[in-house]
Each structure stands twice: as structure tokens, then as C-alpha cells.
Amino acid sequence: MEDSNLWWILTGITIAAELLTGGIYLLMIALGMAAGAVAAHLGLDMPIQISTAAIVGVLSVMLCRRIRGRRMPELPAAANPDLNLDIGETVHVPEWNSDGTARIPYRGSQWTVVLRPGSMPAAGLHRVIEVQGNRLIVDKA
Known part of the structure; x- marks a missing residue:
């Protein structure tokens, strides 16, 4: 068997292992094995x-880690506008209760509204910054 065939078989096995595990780094190692096949x-x-x-595999892994490290940290699902379409919407709060909450109609049902910690309760428009269960965490708009 030729050396290149061995490298291509190892590349295929590594790609199959990546598909089973979902690890992006195995693709980088497979890229290194493909470079060995080209050599x-x-x-x-x-x-x-x-x-x-080895050199191509290690450099690929390092490059992948560097790119992933530069990404902004992901927000928790409750505050991520990509996952929760209510984030960024405005709601009108007519009055606040003494405990810092309010009940408002929103999307066809009653929701409990809570101010972001450190904010002062004031009637008017507020922007939803987070959703925790059936509570809208808001900030003055």
C-alpha cells in the first residue's frame, strides 16, 4: 500500500470520529493528516x-482556538436576543407595586414585570432586557 493511501484512510477515520463526537478539533487533526497525504x-x-x-495539525488547532477565543462571550439564553425574541421589545408599565413589580398585559396574557437591579421604578415605556420564566426584566427605555 502506498503511503498516501494510508494517510487518506487515516484522514477518513478521523473525520468519521469527528462526526460521531462533534469535536471541531478532530477536523483540524484530519487537515494535518491530509497534509501528510499531500506530502x-x-x-x-x-x-x-x-x-x-503534525505541524499542519497543531497549527490548525492553535488557529481554531485563537479564533474561538476572540469571539464575544455568549449571553445566557434568558438574555440572548438571538434565542428570545422578546428581548429588546418595549412595554408600557402604568404603575409599579411597592415590592418593585408590576403586572401588565403583554402578548395576550398577564406578565410580571421586574426592574433591573439598581433601577428606580417610574411609569412609562420600558425595554425588555431579559426573560426569566414568566417574568420580564426591564430597564427604562
């Missing part, structure tokens, strides 16, 4: 093929 197609010796596979 074998170029007729390079086995130590150079292994070195090429």
Missing part, C-alpha cells in the same frame, strides 16, 4: 510526511 503524493520521505502532518 506523500509529492514523494517526500515518511519522517517529513509525519512532520508535515
Whole structure:
């Protein structure tokens, strides 16, 4: 069996393992193995093929970690506007109770509204910043 065939088989096995586990880093290792296969197609010796596979695999993993590290941290689901379409909507609060809550009609039902900690209760428009169960956490709009 040619060296390149061995590298391509290892690449396929690694990709299959990635599909079973869902780990992005196995794809980076598979990329390194594909580089080893290309080195074998170029007729390079086995130590150079292994070195090429290792260098490309490690650099790919490092690049992937660097890109993932630069991403902004994800918000919790209760405050993520991509997951919860109520985030950013405005609601009218006519009056606040003494405990800092209010009951308002919103989307066809009664919701409990709570101010963001540190905010002063005032009647008027408020923007939803988070949804916790059936409670809307709001801030003055």
C-alpha cells in the first residue's frame, strides 16, 4: 500500500470520529493528516510526511482556538436576543407595586414585570432586557 493511501484512510477515520463526537478539533487533526497525504503524493520521505502532518495539525488547532477565543462571550439564553425574541421589545408599565413589580398585559396574557437591579421604578415605556420564566426584566427605555 502506498503511503498516501494510508494517510487518506487515516484522514477518513478521523473525520468519521469527528462526526460521531462533534469535536471541531478532530477536523483540524484530519487537515494535518491530509497534509501528510499531500506530502506523500509529492514523494517526500515518511519522517517529513509525519512532520508535515503534525505541524499542519497543531497549527490548525492553535488557529481554531485563537479564533474561538476572540469571539464575544455568549449571553445566557434568558438574555440572548438571538434565542428570545422578546428581548429588546418595549412595554408600557402604568404603575409599579411597592415590592418593585408590576403586572401588565403583554402578548395576550398577564406578565410580571421586574426592574433591573439598581433601577428606580417610574411609569412609562420600558425595554425588555431579559426573560426569566414568566417574568420580564426591564430597564427604562
